[in-house]
Amino acid sequence: MAKVVARPDLSFWESVYFIEIFKGLATTLGHAVRNLARPEGFQTLDYPEEQPRLPRDYRSQHRLMKRPDGESRCVACYMCSTACPARCISIVAEESPDHHIEKRPAKFEIDLLLCVFCGYCVEACPCDAIRMDTGKAVIVGDSRAGFVIDKAKLLDWNPADYPAEDLRSQEAPGGSRNAEARAALKSGTHH
């Protein structure tokens, strides 16, 4: 059964039309005056000066986690590049000098233009070697070649940039507790 939608007739003052127009303009002008009187209430984010607050688990540019000796945790297993729907990760493996570890990446490149920031690489990684928590979400440039980031750039991050109470960042080797891990490595309790 069809639903009948009531169409109320306009009152005399509404059908005059101009009054309603000016009521609309008064609403807009009211907002403008209110904002001028109270500039701190502005909704606008003054972007370059004022940075947006991103959550800690916001998926942004990648980084590679490190071992206590500063090497990448990556064992070149190709799990991330296999899981990647955009195929933006290219890895070339080589033999690792560490006898406990079979392989390491000779080349680890991510094409950020191809990347769709889905986070599947982080999910797939068995070593917690790749994370997407750098908070660098504004990636702009004028050449496509500049968007390909290599292993050195992925490993170039500072533990001080990540909050000390963030266990995901700091308890893993490479964080601010790197020194403890290195001591454990030397004393032989680290395996």
Next chain:
Amino acid sequence: MTFKPVPAAVPEVSLGDAFVTTRADAVVNWARRNSLWPFPFGTACCAIEFMGTVSSMFDLSRFGAELVRFSPRQADLLLIAGTVTYKQAPILRRIYDQMLEPKWVIAAGACATSGGFYDCYCTVPGIDEIIPVDIYIAGCPPRPEAFIEAVYQLQQKIGTESVAARKAVGA
């Protein structure tokens, strides 16, 4: 305000204080970069983010680029936000050709810049296959701040251009 002493050999000195001298490039580039009129070629979700960029929260008009035009004749900034298929490519090329010089192009998001995960028979792997691109934005979709950053970087780029030199299409 103090001015640096100008060598007497400079002819402008003889004009006195009544004139302000500048280069034509500086004036024209100032006008061009502060009044970009974008044509949003929005074919997918990146266009939704661009709507946010021109809205009050991010307010692209702070950079003079909020006057969105849907006629290529009136626009000088082509903003490709979304997937461009091979069927859509001739349309995009025609819109680019219809725009008047000077014109600039921003490619936003994974699809427009590189094809993204559409590694298939129907998607253009990056619109720089068919038109020249000035600024690329990574992201799927990029945040509104990235659009602002792209407009800002394009403004810097326009500032380095010369009025006399014609922009070579396809360069």
